[in-house]
Amino acid sequence: xxxxxxxxDKFSTFIQFDAERFLGWAKDGRLRRSIQSCINQxxxxxSENIWAMYWHRRWQKEKLATLPRQHLNAYLQEPxxxxxxxxAQTFTNTHHSLPDFFQIGxxxxxxxxxxxxxxxxxxxxxxxxxxxxSIIRETLRQRHEIDICSTWGMLRKTSxxxxxxxxxxxxxxxxxxxxxxNAWICYQSIYxxxxxxxxxxxxxxDDKTWNAITKAYNLTAPSQVSAQTLxxxxxxxxxxxxxxxxxxxxxINTPTGSEDTYEIIDNISSGEDSLLTQIITEEEHLNRTSxxxxxxxxxxxxxxxxxxxxxxxxxxxYTQGLTQQQIASSLQIPQYTxxxxxxxxxxxLLKTLASWSKEKLHISITSDILKSMNSVMEQWLxxxxxxx
Numbered sequence: 001x002x003x004x005x006x007x008x009d010k011f012s013t014f015i016q017f018d019a020e021r022f023l024g025w026a027k028d029g030r031l032r033r034s035i036q037s038c039i040n041q042x043x044x045x046x047s048e049n050i051w052a053m054y055w056h057r058r059w060q061k062e063k064l065a066t067l068p069r070q071h072l073n074a075y076l077q078e079p080x081x082x083x084x085x086x087x088a089q090t091f092t093n094t095h096h097s098l099p100d101f102f103q104i105g106x107x108x109x110x111x112x113x114x115x116x117x118x119x120x121x122x123x124x125x126x127x128x129x130x131x132x133x134s135i136i137r138e139t140l141r142q143r144h145e146i147d148i149c150s151t152w153g154m155l156r157k158t159s160x161x162x163x164x165x166x167x168x169x170x171x172x173x174x175x176x177x178x179x180x181x182n183a184w185i186c187y188q189s190i191y192x193x194x195x196x197x198x199x200x201x202x203x204x205x206d207d208k209t210w211n212a213i214t215k216a217y218n219l220t221a222p223s224q225v226s227a228q229t230l231x232x233x234x235x236x237x238x239x240x241x242x243x244x245x246x247x248x249x250x251x252i253n254t255p256t257g258s259e260d261t262y263e264i265i266d267n268i269s270s271g272e273d274s275l276l277t278q279i280i281t282e283e284e285h286l287n288r289t290s291x292x293x294x295x296x297x298x299x300x301x302x303x304x305x306x307x308x309x310x311x312x313x314x315x316x317x318y319t320q321g322l323t324q325q326q327i328a329s330s331l332q333i334p335q336y337t338x339x340x341x342x343x344x345x346x347x348x349l350l351k352t353l354a355s356w357s358k359e360k361l362h363i364s365i366t367s368d369i370l371k372s373m374n375s376v377m378e379q380w381l382x383x384x385x386x387x388x
Contacts, residue, residue, distance in 0.1 A: 008036055012031035013025040069109070079126075087137065166240040183233050187213050214226065294356075295356070298356045306348070324342070
């Protein structure tokens with residue numbers, strides 16, 4: 001698969017498959033016009049991570065709006081594909097193909113969006129790759145359990161969490177979900193087949209057992225039900241679980257809006273523009289915080305690598321605030337040696353900081369930059385030894 005390059009493509013195109021291989025990227029006209037409008041109003045912002053955070057923040061604020069979710073769905077196509085491809089190469093003994101793996105992951109995008117927390121400094125694309133992989137693995141395990149079980153065995157093996165998720169995914173009312181769940185709990189408690197009956201071949205409970213399950217349910221139920229009704233409920237639960245694990249495959253080859261379809265799209269209003277500004281500010285703050293933490297680590301490690309005597313000089317100078325003469329007297333070393341060594345230590349630390357800044361922050365080192373770094377490093381040393 002060839003990765004997308006432009007911001008517009010990353011937020012408006014979807015993967016097309018040809019049998020079991022990647023075919024190309026399908027364009028969605030509505031999404032393309034939407035992201036183009038956003039970029040036109042903020043041409044200076046070229047970071048895909050910033051735009052991902054922007055649409056994620058929009059998605060959090062506008063749960064019922066489809067536009068933010070569709071943009072994020074398009075953006076996360078690549079991490080879902082790479083996670084799917086890796087697992088398809090790992091699980092070679094399954095009848096599922098690469099598009100099947102991809103479909104399993106991308107249909108659970110809500111779980112990715114709900115679990116992502118940008119305030120922790122994570123990147124949406126990296127986080128999604130981990131969650132997609134976990135979702136696909138778990139779904140394969142659950143499907144294997146379902147495939148080898150009878151209806152009644154599946155109801156015995158399933159968890160309450162999976163049952164509720166399945167019923168919610170089926171769009172059932174809350175009271176119906178509560179009734180089904182309580183009935184299932186009674187089913188689990190009373191229908192305890194002998195060890196000889198495995199989940200794969202577990203038969204339907206007999207009428208006596210159904211009557212006992214129904215009696216247990218009716219003891220706490222708001223309204224009385226018959227054994228036939230309760231059995232029907234359990235069958236509905238089983239159907240919901242199977243549909244949840246094997247969702248109806250929506251086309252992953254067809255974009256949601258053609259290139260020439262005219263639609264009124266939501267442009268960024270002044271309020272949304274301020275939202276993007278806020279996200280950029282937060283991102284810059286996170287970057288600064290991360291850079292400061294990295295600088296602390298780089299300089300801290302550099303100090304630990306110094307000779308013992310050099311570390312002693314720094315501690316006496318910055319921690320106790322001794323003069324060079326006092327340090328010389330304490331260590332029984334000539335004062336000019338203390339001065340020379342102190343300058344040498346600072347020079348070593350400054351070179352370390354400059355090399356790190358050039359490599360990690362891509363800063364071109366000039367004489368003015370070195371003067372500024374020297375000032376920052378001096379403040380850092382005072383703070384570092386004060387905290388010690």
